Amino acid sequence: MVRTVAKASLKKENNKPKTARRSRRRREGVTLQDVANLAGVSMITVSRAINTPDRVKPDTLEIVKAAIKKSGYVPNVLAGGLASSRTRMFAAIVPTISNMTFSKTMHSFSKSVRTAGYQVLFTESGFEIENEEELVYAILARRPDGLMLTGVNHSKEVRNMILSSGIPTVETGDLTQTPLDYVVGCSQYRLGEAVGQLFLKRGFTKVGLVTADNSRAKERAKGLLDTLAHHDNIQITEHTVGSPTTLRCGRDGLGSLIEKGFTEGAIFCTSDTVAHGVLVEAHARGIIIPDQMSVIGMGDEEWTPDTHPSLSTVRIDRDLIGEKAAEILLKRVEGEDAGDHVVDLGFEIVLRGSLV
Amino acid sequence: MVRTVAKASLKKENNKPKTARRSRRRREGVTLQDVANLAGVSMITVSRAINTPDRVKPDTLEIVKAAIKKSGYVPNVLAGGLASSRTRMFAAIVPTISNMTFSKTMHSFSKSVRTAGYQVLFTESGFEIENEEELVYAILARRPDGLMLTGVNHSKEVRNMILSSGIPTVETGDLTQTPLDYVVGCSQYRLGEAVGQLFLKRGFTKVGLVTADNSRAKERAKGLLDTLAHHDNIQITEHTVGSPTTLRCGRDGLGSLIEKGFTEGAIFCTSDTVAHGVLVEAHARGIIIPDQMSVIGMGDEEWTPDTHPSLSTVRIDRDLIGEKAAEILLKRVEGEDAGDHVVDLGFEIVLRGSLV
DNA sequence: TTGAAAGCGGTACCAC
């Protein structure tokens, strides 16, 4: 009996004026309803005043705007996103931002994206691929409108999750003919090949290689080694350093090459940071670059452009990668055609010093 | 009358089995309800199985887990966040990540935060303060559980918005006695003072200053200049470069100092990137460091630690800043005491070359 | 041009 009474009273409560919704569970500040009350209109009119002002009578619009300002209303886009299934948010996964390579791409991506009114959910994956799965899971749980990934090597589980989520995705940095959805970058392998061909053309017979321990760097190294492998009169000295790389890696790298008997020739470093470290170490040891050794790095990023007269480099336009990725995702969420699913941005070899 | 009929029929529709909610507006995949149906339990049980597994009978838990796996369910944390007023997301605003200073802090922040199951909404503000207001607005619209800002200079509007949002906030990098909420960093001014005192103690009478054009760098410069100002036998040569800084800035910086008549003495650069540029330019001009000039930079960040034997530096533990900021926010969202609102992490002067 | 009602996909609260 008691129960019936309780239910009845609940029902009665429900019969309050429809336009004045409010609740005891409420925690935060001003809502759309508050603004609506203040302006003497309905919620939906306020919503329209914010999202599609052209569909509201100018007079009304002004009243609503005043009410918004007066109340200090800040929309809750989570609620909006839930209702509309659009979060106006893109997620980005990069190995690390403690590295110009990725921070530049992130930078231009986030800039392009924000210009279009979107925001970035940012995640660092580290260079291990193992935890990518849980990261992707956590990200998909936030229902981003698009996804930017680094690299093209993903576990089967990750591929499945992304594919079945149906979220527009751009893989960046490397290249593949079988992207999850879209891919923007350049072939790391072909880049290494190009450096190898350069070395051959310049007639180097002694080649040093300082490579970082991550999949893209390894692809580059492989391209170089495969190219040189066809010529058996070439002597190769290798050293591998950890990721992410520091100047110290380069110093150690050259030290190691020399220990292994490398005394002259050309050195390919899979990043400019490493290359700069090699230059520092060479300087410390009194080795003249480019007279005794030639060095070619990779990157030519913002803090180093055109700074060392004898350091050659392979340049990839990292900014462009981020921009392109953003552009594709933005087009996709607008239902537009985003063009080719494989975008090869290529690379440019910048020769300096003895390599010219 | 017609209206009444309509209402009645609506009510009838509402009387469908309570446990089988579903709708035509539905766009995406698997929901909690789907899993519940599959497992033959109610939504709330599935919710508990995910969030508080200890409060579910082991048998039930297993059934639910199986259903989750089978259905490929990915929770919608937006919906959860709306219902619970907790987004498990922190927002971070940094000027740029194209700079080791901020990318390191971001890196450690995001790492700490993710370890605790939170994610990072990331925003670059640029070095201009003007657009901070709209950025903060857009961020607050996503209801993060906490906010990490860079620097302590914010417009009145920004301060008001954050304050009235009630969101736990940590300002980082600089120091102030009147933080919005919490502040973690070190006094940029005192850092500059310390360098000034060092120069005085070493007896330098000619001082060069290459400073970046942003508020924190200016604070450092001010600290130096104020300290030296008490001594009128000191000759100061200044040059200002734009932000963010590159090696090129340092090269131009030294060039400019020399043009202005600087030939010997000590140079303070407000960042290591600039300092390295100065070293490169000095090398290019045949100037011996540290014999002719002494250089002290700021940062000693990951890609440069301990790499140049004659470059002194002022070291701030950027990683620690990010960690501390994360720690404070995490404590706050858990309702714990986060300790002192002003956390001074200090700095360390690392002397090398002629400054030892 | 405006509004009422019904969700979006979860969680809080309370009853059982």
Place this chain on the structure above:
DNA sequence: GTGGTACCGCTTTCAA
């Protein structure tokens, strides 16, 4: 331990 119900704050749908 488990379930019903009323929301979270907004947008969509449809009607006026």
